[in-house]
Amino acid sequence: MRKRISRLVVALALVIVSAATAQETTAQRDARLKWWREARFGMFIHWGVYSVPAGYYNDKPVGGIGEWIMNHGKIPVAVYREYAKQFNPVKYDPEAWVKLAKAAGMKYLVITAKHHDGFALFDSKVGDWNIVKSSPYGRDLLKPLAEACAKEGIRLGFYYSQAQDWNQPGGACAGGPWDDAQKGSMDDYLAKIAVPQVRELLTNYGPLSILWWDTPVGMTPERAKPLADLLALQPGIITNNRLGGGYHGDSETPEQFIPATGYPGRDWETCMTMNDTWGYKRDDHNWKPVSTLIRNLVDIASKGGNYLLNVGPTSLGEIPPESVERLQAVGRWMAVNGEAIYGSSASPFKRLPWGRATRHGDQDATLYLHVFDWPADGKLLVPGLRSAVAKAWLLSDASRAELPVAVTDAGPVISLPTTSPDPISATVVLQTKGALEVTPTLLTQGADGRLTLSPDDGVVHGDELKVENSHGGANLGFWTNTADWVEWPFEVTKPGRVAASAEIASQGTGSIEISIGEQKQVVKVPNTGDYAKFQRVDLGAFDLAKGKAQLSVRAVRDGWSPVNLRAIRLEPKP
Numbered sequence: 001m002r003k004r005i006s007r008l009v010v011a012l013a014l015v016i017v018s019a020a021t022a023q024e025t026t027a028q029r030d031a032r033l034k035w036w037r038e039a040r041f042g043m044f045i046h047w048g049v050y051s052v053p054a055g056y057y058n059d060k061p062v063g064g065i066g067e068w069i070m071n072h073g074k075i076p077v078a079v080y081r082e083y084a085k086q087f088n089p090v091k092y093d094p095e096a097w098v099k100l101a102k103a104a105g106m107k108y109l110v111i112t113a114k115h116h117d118g119f120a121l122f123d124s125k126v127g128d129w130n131i132v133k134s135s136p137y138g139r140d141l142l143k144p145l146a147e148a149c150a151k152e153g154i155r156l157g158f159y160y161s162q163a164q165d166w167n168q169p170g171g172a173c174a175g176g177p178w179d180d181a182q183k184g185s186m187d188d189y190l191a192k193i194a195v196p197q198v199r200e201l202l203t204n205y206g207p208l209s210i211l212w213w214d215t216p217v218g219m220t221p222e223r224a225k226p227l228a229d230l231l232a233l234q235p236g237i238i239t240n241n242r243l244g245g246g247y248h249g250d251s252e253t254p255e256q257f258i259p260a261t262g263y264p265g266r267d268w269e270t271c272m273t274m275n276d277t278w279g280y281k282r283d284d285h286n287w288k289p290v291s292t293l294i295r296n297l298v299d300i301a302s303k304g305g306n307y308l309l310n311v312g313p314t315s316l317g318e319i320p321p322e323s324v325e326r327l328q329a330v331g332r333w334m335a336v337n338g339e340a341i342y343g344s345s346a347s348p349f350k351r352l353p354w355g356r357a358t359r360h361g362d363q364d365a366t367l368y369l370h371v372f373d374w375p376a377d378g379k380l381l382v383p384g385l386r387s388a389v390a391k392a393w394l395l396s397d398a399s400r401a402e403l404p405v406a407v408t409d410a411g412p413v414i415s416l417p418t419t420s421p422d423p424i425s426a427t428v429v430l431q432t433k434g435a436l437e438v439t440p441t442l443l444t445q446g447a448d449g450r451l452t453l454s455p456d457d458g459v460v461h462g463d464e465l466k467v468e469n470s471h472g473g474a475n476l477g478f479w480t481n482t483a484d485w486v487e488w489p490f491e492v493t494k495p496g497r498v499a500a501s502a503e504i505a506s507q508g509t510g511s512i513e514i515s516i517g518e519q520k521q522v523v524k525v526p527n528t529g530d531y532a533k534f535q536r537v538d539l540g541a542f543d544l545a546k547g548k549a550q551l552s553v554r555a556v557r558d559g560w561s562p563v564n565l566r567a568i569r570l571e572p573k574p
Helices: 001-021 026-039 064-074 079-088 094-102 140-152 186-203 222-233 290-302 321-340
Strands: 041-045 110-113 157-158 209-214 267-272 306-311 355-360 366-371 380-381 388-393 405-408 410-417 427-434 451-453 457-463 466-470 473-477 483-490 494-505 509-518 521-524 537-545 545-557 562-573
Touching: 001 094, 026 157, 041 157, 064 079, 094 110, 094 140, 094 321, 110 140, 110 209, 140 157, 157 186, 157 410, 186 209, 186 222, 267 290, 267 451, 290 306, 290 321, 290 355, 306 321, 321 366, 321 427, 366 509, 388 405, 388 410, 410 427, 521 537, 537 562, 545 562
Parallel strands: 041 110, 041 306, 110 157, 157 209, 267 306
Antiparallel strands: 355 366, 366 427, 380 410, 388 427, 405 410, 451 562, 457 483, 466 473, 473 562, 483 545, 494 537, 494 562, 509 521, 509 545
């Protein structure tokens, strides 16, 4: 009787809170997401049984990302389950993991409670495919992590693969099942495995800040609703857009790329790896440099998004040293520059020739100018800023010594020291007076004369050619009409001869015409084999005269085959 009453109480709570959530006001939503919008930086952890094979099956490497080895290698269920007997993370130190995230400047953490292989890292009472019942470790991995997060003030989130489960009958399998043991009713799988496990995660680990769904294969509104309803058990929880069934969640989730203009009107979070894989893969040594990680963080914050940066621990429970070293380096940068990231809003500038900007406020705003390319002449122009300037200083300067600022028609010019305080990204703080006012400006060359023309900065003419966020980033695609074309107006501040190149993907052998003023070049497009496989293509040399200019790209009608165009770069010729 006691259990029956308890179930009735939980059911009533779900109904009451679900109704309240459905009527959430904008102010209530803003209050719920306030901490997340201020955090800007979090740690993603992909960890599971797949760290045992670590990219190898039958002593042969399996292509693709590490956590998909069961799918890509078409490993039978019975064979894959044997790996759990070797999953014994005796070196797991949750407090060290959380302290590492905190030292890196991260404010929250999301871990794969259950990935697509269906293995639960927690003491689930649903079946035996979990860390307690199927591994020699025999203990819940999430409880001590939750305790460590609470102790260190780090928000906790769980990733849960609701649709795909390659070890349960009826669990969805991308590409279809490859083992008879996977066949069954998806509705039965959801009712008997997914729903009760999500209930366990939402009730057994204290306050939970995020539930991160993934790959909604086969998820209909009817299948998604029981999972969505469970969120009422944690009224303040934040979810992403991957549940499926028409549930949009709170945030967009671009994966492995940074959208050129963010997602206006939507909260968003770029998730990204430090190398090429999410789950541990012993042969993946393609590590991103610290400079890329820091500039990614800055770029994302400048567009109003969050950065969820991944680590893939080993089967012993160790975060790879390459990840640790990079997080420690990012942490040192954040210790100096965190003020310009936490709680910041998107840049008021569409583009800046030397880096990015973030801000606090719209009235008497504080602008944080993230300078990637330190001006050789010590003069930093803030193009298009019309607001009066109260003061400027280097964020790294504890004394906040004022930097001279001259007002020009093009915008304020800040006089900087000859040497940058940080070669990756140095922050100049600019305090403005009154309402923040910025006038749009033309694309301008950097201090070194280089200029990148991105798809989002182009002016597209035609009905079919459009900018899309796919294939690893923004690109111009659907170029099926040869009458469509694109142009980029820009300002030449460093006249001279430049070499032009483009990143192009195509499955044909058409040609494009590039023109700057009266100068024209016709270039044959290579067949890269796939619209997602981009190749650098030389477009020839052009002479640039000081002042306004325009670069245009048109299709050559004869033999035309659609192309995807990602970016055009102009670089001074020696």
